[in-house]
Amino acid sequence: MTPPPDTSTDASPAVAGEELLARLRADGPRHEEAIRELHALLLRAARFELGRRSSAPAQMRGEERDDLALQAADDAFVAVMGKLAEFRGDSRFTTWAYKFALYEAAVRVRRRAWQHREVTIDAAAWLTIGDGAAGPHAQARQSELLRAIRTLIDTELTPHQRDVLVALTIQDIPIDVLAERLGSTRGALYKTLHDARRRLRSLLASAGHDLDLTSP
Amino acid sequence: MTDPHTASALSRLLGPAAAEATCDECFAQLGAYVDREVLAGDAEQTMPALAAHLQGCPACAEDYESLRALVLEER
Secondary structure, rough: OOOOOOOOOHHHHHHHHHHHHHHHHOOOOOHHHHHHHOOOHHHHHHHHHHHHHOHHHHHOOHHHHHHHHHHHHHHHHHHHHHHHHOOOOOHHHHHHHHHHHHHHHHHHHHHHHHHOOOOOOOOOOHHHOOOOOOHHHHHHHHHHHHHHHHHHHHOOOOOHHHHHHHHHHHOOHHHHHHHHOOOHHHHHHHHHHHHHHHHHHHHHHOOHHHHHHOOO | OOOOHHHHHHHHHHHOOOOOOOHHHHHHHHHHHHHHHHOOOOOHHHHHHHHHHHHHHHHHHHHHHHHHHHHHHHO
16 A cells, blocks of 8 residues: 555644554553543544434434444444554554544444334335436436346346345445345445446446446 | 436446445545545545445445544544
């Protein structure tokens, strides 16, 4: 990987982060103090994420939000401490640590928003793509491309690829919610989606379709 | 002229054309990507596979947006 940019002239958060990292890797009372500082840092990041999510404030009472933030910070803390030896300095330490808390909080918000909703992969959802009225030339070619995709989804993808593609890209089911319901992971489902997309792109290109029509 | 709504649907269906990082690679490198973008402004050029993944994966893109916002707020 390319080395990170020189941050030496923009030092305060970076220096504070490196100093915290050194104390986390040391023994003694300063380590205990660093543990508390790390947890506070992760809790702040989790609260930041919950505050950013437009769906979160309306659905959650203050106490519930605080509890969710604390759960996310606790799990992020365990992840950060477990991976501390893997930190190579490709980013600031605080940036590296924040992502664990943001991830844990975001997954919880997505799953909570869907906790009372049934996740049903709607086989009929993809049947509607490409049904729009064809207008000007470029739009007519877009509709033609959508119809070709519809045919390929039906004939060339495996049932699992079709279900994942439809759920994630047509029904807009969050990938973390789908992963939880299917007993899978974000990474595994995205690999399935990626393979399905590559297959569709390859077949469409072979058939002479203009894939630049995906740009507005 | 293409229809933006249809173009968006096509983009979601087909994903990015460029070679992509995986979700695990994205998570591992996300801090470096955000710091490069915020401090040097060249993340998309220096880490193109991760940039492509962020176009194709809405969940990782949301994680990226949040981390970027938090780092910017901290500056």
